[in-house]
Amino acid sequence: MLKNRILYVKTKCLFSRILPQINMKTKNLQFKTFDDITLWNNLKDGDEKSFSTLFEKYYADLVNYGNSLSPYAEKVQDCVQDVFTDIWVYRNGLQSSVVVKAYLLSSVRKRIARLYERDHIFRKSTSTDAIAFLLEFSVEHDLMDDDYATKEKVVYLNKLLNNLPARQKEALYLRYHQGLTVEQIADMLDVNYQSASNLLHRGLLTLRKEWKGSISLIVVLSSMAC
Numbered sequence: 463m464l465k466n467r468i469l470y471v472k473t474k475c476l477f478s479r480i481l482p483q484i485n486m487k488t489k490n491l492q493f494k495t496f497d498d499i500t501l502w503n504n505l506k507d508g509d510e511k512s513f514s515t516l517f518e519k520y521y522a523d524l525v526n527y528g529n530s531l532s533p534y535a536e537k538v539q540d541c542v543q544d545v546f547t548d549i550w551v552y553r554n555g556l557q558s559s560v561v562v563k564a565y566l567l568s569s570v571r572k573r574i575a576r577l578y579e580r581d582h583i584f585r586k587s588t589s590t591d592a593i594a595f596l597l598e599f600s601v602e603h604d605l606m607d608d609d610y611a612t613k614e615k616v617v618y619l620n621k622l623l624n625n626l627p628a629r630q631k632e633a634l635y636l637r638y639h640q641g642l643t644v645e646q647i648a649d650m651l652d653v654n655y656q657s658a659s660n661l662l663h664r665g666l667l668t669l670r671k672e673w674k675g676s677i678s679l680i681v682v683l684s685s686m687a688c
Contacts, residue, residue: 498562506553517546520563523640524570530595530632531574541573564646567636571650595632622672630665637662638683 496515504512521542528538545566549556623631629651636642636650648658669683 499560502556502560502562503558505549506556506558508553513546513550516562520566523563524566527567527640528570528574530635531571532577537577538574541577542570545569545573561646563640564642564650567640567642568646568650595628595635619669619673622669626665626668630661630668633658633661634665634683 496519498516501512501516505516524542524545525539528541529535532538532541548569623634626634633647633651636647637644642650644658644662645655647662648655651658651661653661
């Protein structure tokens with residue numbers, strides 16, 4: 463127990479060194495050369511540099527996702543850091559074969575659900591189903607051509623997207639913005655595969671009925687920014 467508490471303190475000190483270097487607005491292109499599973503397994507073996515790299519690589523994405531589930535920005539950041547702290551402290555018990563990004567997103571979601579439960583927002587419920595997806599999206603401007611009509615359609619699509627039911631919007635976000643599979647989305651949302659597939663299908667069906675732009679709807683969704 464004492465050893466774990468010491469590790470917690472050391473990990474928090476590590477965060478204090480890394481966080482000032484992270485640009486929350488910048489895409490993590492510099493990390494493309496790092497293989498997640500290699501970093502993960504090196505982390506499991508106690509490699510602090512691999513741990514720091516994963517933290518830097520995913521911190522901004524995880525905070526943005528956390529902010530979509532809670533309006534309390536400071537608590538969200540604490541939740542993300544707590545997820546990484548637990549990973550480091552209990553690294554010996556981690557599975558070797560994981561999809562790192564999906565694991566991290568799911569861990570943040572569960573941590574925020576526990577935070578809500580602790581704060582009695584959900585009272586006795588610990589279900590992540592009670593979390594409302596709050597984030598609003600906009601299509602990247604570089605997808606819009608100079609045609610005014612196309613721009614109008616994209617603006618209208620943004621409105622349609624943000625008016626979808628929260629679960630459908632979150633499923634689309636996880637699928638097209640974060641690149642998760644339907645199975646991974648089902649695990650995150652604590653539903654079966656068919657239910658996750660239905661959420662995606664219904665959301666896409668609503669959008670396709672209205673989207674008449676020249677750009678593929680899937681391409682547009684893949685460019686969602688939050």
